[in-house]
Amino acid sequence: MSKEADSGEVVQLRGMWASPAVHRVAWALRLKGVEEDLERKSPALLELNPITKQVPVLVHGGRPVVESLVILEYIDEVWSGAAGAPPLLPENPYERARARFLAAFVEDKSREATRKVFFAPEKERGEGLRSLEEILEVLEKELKSKEGEFFGGRSIGYLDLAVGWMPFWLGVVLEGVLDCKVMNAIKFPTFYLWSKFFLQNPPEEKWESIITLPPREKAIEYFIKYRQLYSDSPK
Numbered sequence: 001m002s003k004e005a006d007s008g009e010v011v012q013l014r015g016m017w018a019s020p021a022v023h024r025v026a027w028a029l030r031l032k033g034v035e036e037d038l039e040r041k042s043p044a045l046l047e048l049n050p051i052t053k054q055v056p057v058l059v060h061g062g063r064p065v066v067e068s069l070v071i072l073e074y075i076d077e078v079w080s081g082a083a084g085a086p087p088l089l090p091e092n093p094y095e096r097a098r099a100r101f102l103a104a105f106v107e108d109k110s111r112e113a114t115r116k117v118f119f120a121p122e123k124e125r126g127e128g129l130r131s132l133e134e135i136l137e138v139l140e141k142e143l144k145s146k147e148g149e150f151f152g153g154r155s156i157g158y159l160d161l162a163v164g165w166m167p168f169w170l171g172v173v174l175e176g177v178l179d180c181k182v183m184n185a186i187k188f189p190t191f192y193l194w195s196k197f198f199l200q201n202p203p204e205e206k207w208e209s210i211i212t213l214p215p216r217e218k219a220i221e222y223f224i225k226y227r228q229l230y231s232d233s234p235k
């Protein structure tokens with residue numbers, strides 16, 4: 001454990017249960033064996049994150065860290081030797097740059113495309129769906145070039161955590177809410193296999209307590225309401 005973890009500085013994760021960006025951070029903390037106090041209601045969110053006003057916010061020793069991908073890097077640096085966990089980012093600078101680039105690329109492009117599909121009438125979903133397929137194509141190729149079953153090689157790394165929301169949340173918002181399928185085992189076999197490993201990781205004990213997910217039906221209900229609420233002014 002790092003000094004910070006030993007010194008007992010409180011780690012709090014401000015978030016909400018349905019948010020993929022919040023789960024991404026919770027997964028990273030658990031991989032590092034860091035105990036967090038998941039604070040669901042966040043009355044002080046504006047004070048903690050006055051710039052984007054979004055969750056997740058990681059509060060470590062009273063200081064807020066924002067933006068989930070930035071938080072992953074912070075966790076990796078602060079708890080570098082924690083719980084015997086391997087580093088999240090690759091050690092090789094080139095590989096590190098590539099993981100950062102792909103995480104940022106997928107994050108930007110997939111958020112926009114998912115939103116487009118989610119709020120569009122059925123006949124106008126084509127463009128967004130094509131963008132999502134292009135992203136899955138990029139990830140499929142990247143995984144094929146790897147030695148192990150993960151983007152991080154033999155263990156889960158930064159890029160796995162960055163794109164780890166896709167199997168569950170695309171399933172919920174596109175299949176569950178819209179009845180529209182994107183994750184395709186025939187078109188993207190390597191990515192499909194990766195998603196099974198990521199969510200279930202069979203050889204690893206207690207995996208379900210690390211890569212936790214909200215209940216699927218509850219999430220579908222939440223996003224149906226979300227869609228009704230924001231369909232006039234998508235967030």
Ligand SMILES: N[C@@H](CCC(=O)N[C@@H](CS)C(=O)NCC(=O)O)C(=O)O
Pocket residue numbers: 018019020021022053054055056066067068069235
């Ligand atoms: N880029 C941000 C996105 C976070 C984000 O979209 N948070 C959503 C929940 S998933 C949120 O706080 N929404 C409330 C709002 O935008 O007011 C990150 O990765 O941390």
